[in-house]
């Protein structure tokens with residue numbers, strides 16, 4: 001079911017956390033709310049599920065205006081960051097609780113619980129209590145409980161934050177699989193850009209209570225509309241170099257590079273160069289000295305200090321014998337330089 | 348015996364300091380069922396006549412022990428029930444609801460808890476007199492419950508504080524009303540606190556002496572502590588054997604409760620961290 005936030009405003013006392021935010025999540029879509037800590041992701045989520053009252057604006061599930069409907073009256077499933085399972089109930093009772101509240105007959109609850117348990121693959125753990133389940137299994141129980149009412153929307157608040165690295169990878173694809181299989185409309189809150197990019201159809205990148213860009217992961221990565229977006233996405237992160245644009249681009253350190261095609265701006269700009277676009281395979285042009293090499297198994301990260309100042313990062317396949325202290329002359333892949341104006345907007 | 352050598356020092360020190368207590372308790376038991384020769388510490392033959400208060404009136408002016416015990420039980424259990432009931436709801440409100448003046452209320456609780464009861468006794472006396480509750484069980488139940496409440500509310504608030512906020516939100520999201528969330532999801536998490544508070548306030552009521560002594564001096568409202576007091580003050584027949592037997596009778600429920608509910612009682616001193 002489509003979810004629409006219009007002119008959403010939220011204040012805590014005198015502090016306006018979110019002002020006039022618009023957001024539409026299409027039916028069956030998984031949307032990421034991504035942004036740094038404190039930007040208002042959870043606040044938005046809690047407003048959608050009805051825990052926080054909205055100070056302004058309207059919320060629609062499909063055509064239904066639910067702005068003033070209580071949390072109990074909205075059909076929203078929520079997975080909390082710490083799962084919030086009921087410790088005194090078994091997994092089965094946990095999952096069945098929303099139906100028990102609706103006074104559904106016991107046999108029917110039982111059947112539904114089994115259906116959900118199959119979906120999240122915990123059929124053999126139903127009589128355990130949360131304390132007897134691993135983090136990943138608790139996560140699955142929480143997911144099943146959130147989905148058993150067949151809610152209009154599923155909200156996930158940092159669902160992977162409490163898992164270890166390997167489990168995180170596993171649950172990432174599990175959550176995506178379950179979302180796809182059920183076709184439920186979902187919103188994932190996260191501050192991890194990898195999670196957002198790998199799990200979601202679209203990403204709403206937030207900063208200080210505003211959505212700064214809403215796009216598909218590929219578009220947002222390749223075509224960021226501001227320096228903030230470019231800096232937020234990508235791991236290892238993009239390097240920024242201040243420069244002057246006239247006939248060519250003159251870096252602050254005096255080195256020059258060719259103007260990328262299509263760039264019309266003149267004057268002071270900031271160039272953004274992603275690590276995969278800088279290296280020996282792209283020819284020559286920028287001279288500097290390797291200051292740091294960080295092996296990462298399959299590839300290695302190389303930090304280069306440019307002659308005359310400025311740091312730029314490169315990511316290379318492992319095995320190249322590069323040592324700190326080495327002088328290099330590497331190039332930038334043509335057409336990949338991103339340029340930003342002094343106010344951070346993309347040029 | 349593979350006890351850690353370090354522990355032995357502690358055990359030794361503890362034994363030395365608790366020996367006098369242990370000796371006293373041992374003689375409490377022995378003297379209640381034996382008649383020692385005068386001036387001797389060695390008990391003579393077994394003599395159950397000290398326990399005669401159980402099957403006969405020890406003198407005409409006194410109510411029967413069973414009625415006194417019944418009074419004590421009603422006093423202690425009603426107090427415990429009231430305190431637990433009110434603390435359970437008040438503690439929740441203080442822990443969760445954003446009400447005006449909450450910090451002052453919390454501060455007030457601690458002050459009230461630390462306040463010496465005895466200084467209030469005259470005022471309470473006048474109030475009870477005024478309400479017509481003087482020398483009634485109901486009167487001392489209300490007073491005792493009121494005095495125990497700050498402690499109970501504080502303890503229960505501590506237990507509620509350990510229940511994650513998200514559990515309640517999850518419950519609301521699952522469609523349950525606020526009351527149902529409290530009753531079905533939150534209350535089970537604070538059960539250990541509930542049990543401990545119930546037991547502690549029962550024991551506190553069971554051993555209460557000053558309130559019944561001053562506020563319910565009549566013989567129909569006598570409780571075990573005041574009954575004992577009356578027995579020992581009766582200097583016409585100072586019978587220490589009898590006194591000790593009544594003391595035993597009075598403390599048996601306490602000992603039993605401690606033995607049975609040790610685990611629940613320890614919870615409260617853990618501050619409910621394992622809530």
Ligand SMILES: Nc1ncnc2c1ncn2[C@@H]1O[C@H](COP(=O)(O)OP(=O)(O)OP(=O)(O)O)[C@@H](O)[C@H]1O
Nearest residue numbers: 012015017035036037038039040041042043044191
């Ligand atoms: N109950 C509240 N009272 C006052 N201010 C609040 C309250 N809840 C959140 N805020 C403020 O609102 C802003 C947004 O908070 P929010 O929890 O939505 O951030 P977030 O994006 O979820 O961050 P994180 O990634 O750290 O969870 C923060 O500046 C926070 O201090």
Ligand SMILES: [Mg+2]
Nearest residue numbers: 038041042043
């Ligand atoms: Mg948050």
